[in-house]
Structures are given as C-alpha cells and as structure tokens.
Amino acid sequence: MKNNGQSRDVFYVSDGTAITCETLGHVVLGQFPFKANEKTFPFVESEHKLDELIREINQSYQRNGIKPLVFFSIVVPEIRTGLMQSSAYCYDVLESIVAQVKDDLQLEPKPKLQRSHSVGKDSDKYFDRIAAIEYTLAHDDGISLKNLDQADIILLGVSRSGKTPTSLYLAMQFGLRVVNYPFIDDDIKRLRLMSEFEIHRHKLFGLTIDPKRLTEIRENRLAGSDYASTEQCLQELASVESLFRREAIPYINTSSLSVEEISTRILERAGLKRRVF
Incomplete structure (x- = not known):
C-alpha cells in the first residue's frame, strides 16, 4: 500500500x-x-x-x-x-x-563515540543524569514523597496535564531531579497544599490544561467515565488553578505546547540552570 x-x-x-x-x-x-x-x-x-x-x-x-x-x-x-x-x-x-x-x-574536529562521555573526566556528569532519571522515576505520579529535599523541582497538576513526560524530559535532557504529584479528589476537596510541600514551596510549579483538551485525553484512557467527563475536568481545573493563585505557585497551560516547550518555560520561570551533557 x-x-x-x-x-x-x-x-x-x-x-x-x-x-x-x-x-x-x-x-x-x-x-x-x-x-x-x-x-x-x-x-x-x-x-x-x-x-x-x-x-x-x-x-x-x-x-x-x-x-x-x-x-x-x-x-x-x-x-x-x-x-x-x-x-x-x-x-x-x-x-x-x-x-x-x-x-x-580553523581546527580539525576529532570525533569520538558518544558513549565515551560515560568514562574519564565526564563520568560525574553521566552518573548525575542517571541518578536524576532514577530519582524522577521513583517520584513519578505521587509514588513517593520521600527525599523531597533532593528535588530540583516539584510539578503539581491534575491527572493527565503533562506532568510525567515533562518530568522525564527534564531528567533526561538536563539532569534535574523532578517530583510530580497529581491532585486527587481528597486534595481538591481540601483545596490546600499537603504538609510535605509546605517547606518546599520554592520548588513548586504547576501545570494546567484546557478543559476540552483534558476531556479528550481522559476519554482516550477511560471513555465514558466520570473521570473523563467535562464536568469533572472543569471542576478539577478550576479548583487547582484557584489553589495555584492563592498559594502564589507559578503555573503554565500545557494545551498547545510540546514537552520541549513546556520544559524550557519551566526552566526559565523557575530560574533553574540547564545542565548540559
């Protein structure tokens, strides 16, 4: 064909x-x-x-x-x-x-296999990135809230707002240790930050998304569910964005942005230094 x-x-x-x-x-x-x-x-x-x-x-x-x-x-x-x-x-x-x-x-380049970056004087950078990826995976989607003092940034947002791909991109590309946490019903009902996040306010960054886009994404995952309903998406987003504003947590809308653009804007607004490998 x-x-x-x-x-x-x-x-x-x-x-x-x-x-x-x-x-x-x-x-x-x-x-x-x-x-x-x-x-x-x-x-x-x-x-x-x-x-x-x-x-x-x-x-x-x-x-x-x-x-x-x-x-x-x-x-x-x-x-x-x-x-x-x-x-x-x-x-x-x-x-x-x-x-x-x-x-x-006016210099001749001397190419070398990229894997050589993992040995010699660059080994620390290589292992730093591996450690960042392992840390980020261990703290994906609220799996763990331990060792938050080691995090470079903590991403908050409703489920399916782009937290996981952004976290992994930041870890893989820039060697940053990222925690991401999805707000669940109990969080939204309380409408306040968890105590674990209070002492790390300077690391918090929010992701939001247009309700229509969120509904589409959730429908692809769980079609016909309350989780994917327009009403549920609207309620969650309104509550979480209200929390972001009240707690002065910087946030961006991910609806029309690629993961590269999301990551770059986070780095810029959060004042994080790019770690180049």
Missing part, C-alpha cells in the same frame, strides 16, 4: 543515546504538515545493529512506497557509510554545524 503523504516513518539513529537526534529532528519536523511515525535506535556501534536498522528502514520503504527519514549522529565511518546506503533520506544532525565551526576556528 502506498503512503498517502499524511504520514511518514522517521528514524532517530545514534552511536549514543540519540537524544540529540530526537530533539533536533522534532524541531525540523515541526515545520512540516505530516504525521511522523517515529522509532529510535540508540547505540548503533556494530555491524549487527546496523544490519538490524537497515532491515527496518528497507522494510519501511517496501511497505509504504516512499523513503523514510533518518536523523542520525554516527562517528564510526563504516557504520555511517552503511547507513547512507540504505533506502532512506539521511540527515546528519551535526554535519553542517561542525563544518562551520571547523571553518571559523
């Missing part, structure tokens, strides 16, 4: 985590009016992994009748050459930038 032009397979490929490829790929694809069917291949450092990747790329081409897009960052010349010979449009996410820096500085 031929692709109708409304969607296209996209691959993010790297000899490292592929986070950079995903981030830059999302920025580029946001300029074009089609749906991206995305798949990520991190740590492509061997012929075996390359063969597996090329097999999927070629199958995509055979299945859809159009070449998929590949955003990649590969250091090993043999792996890079093999990928470029696949049935895809391939884009090196760093090539043009590196070339321009090379010309401006």
